[in-house]
Amino acid sequence: MSMLVNGMDVYACYQCGKCSASCPVYFAMDILPHQILRLLQIGEMDQVLDCESIWLCTLCSACSTRCPRGVDLPVIIEELRRAGLRRVSGPGRSQRAFHNSVLRSLERHGRVYKAGLAVSGHLSTGSRQRDARLVLALLKRGKLRMWPSRIRGRLVVRGFFQRVQAGQEGEKDV
Ligand code: SF4
Ligand code: SF4
Incomplete structure (x- = not known):
């Protein structure tokens, strides 16, 4: 049996947990890397897209480098983000808004405009009052x-x- 996400077979994972043990941001995650793979294996896509x-x-x-089964989790996560961005609601709303703000800032300025990012994050989620106070102080x-x-090279x-967007529109047309 196989199930491909962005060319990666999620069934290749045998749940050893090395990815989670290697992950530098595991402490902030609501679902650990090996659990993401498990949820995909049992078809719980909604739970993954809402996490x-x-x-984060x-x-x-770090995970894919140590995976004994060659599972490239970052490649899978990129595809999950693409799918997540198409969702309009759900618990991951503030993370999606933040992710979009970073991308729009990079597209516009060629680098992240941090003050603008904090303001747009606050406006789009309405839940970042602590951040807003911190920005004012900074x-x-x-x-x-x-x-x-x-x-200069913005x-x-x-x-x-533009090339990525054109590629995505081309994919939609296929
Ligand atoms: S390290 Fe690889 S095989 Fe082990 S749980 Fe993570 S993805 Fe699965
Ligand atoms: S790429 Fe892997 S190790 Fe790195 S933050 Fe993502 S899940 Fe964690």
């Missing part, structure tokens, strides 16, 4: 820039986004 872990993953590849101390700074970065 916070797929947005840093795609560092602005007052000159630790954050009020206005965005743009990198049009090149924007081109990457």
Whole structure:
């Protein structure tokens, strides 16, 4: 039996747990890396798409490097994020909003505009009051820039986004 997610067979995983033991952000995850694989194996896709872990993953590849079965979890997580972004509600809403804000900031400025990110995160989730206070304090101390700074090659970065978007639209047309 096989089930491919982004070309990776989730049934290759035999639940040894090495990925979770290697993960640098396991402490913040609501579902551990090996549990994500297990849920996929038993068809609990909704539970995976609603979890916070797929947005907290840093795609560092520590898990896949140590996996004895060659399961490339970051590749699977990228596909789960794509699927998650198409959902409009669910517990992962604030993580999706944050993820989108980071991408829009990169597309616009070529780098992350941190003050803007905090404001848009606050507006889109309505649940980041502590962050908003922290941003104000950092602005007052000159630790954050009020206005965005743009990198010289931002049009090149924007081109990457356009190519990805064109690829996704092409996939939809197939
Ligand atoms: S290390 Fe590999 S085989 Fe082990 S639980 Fe993680 S994904 Fe599965
Ligand atoms: S790629 Fe993601 S799941 Fe794997 S070790 Fe890094 S943070 Fe953890």
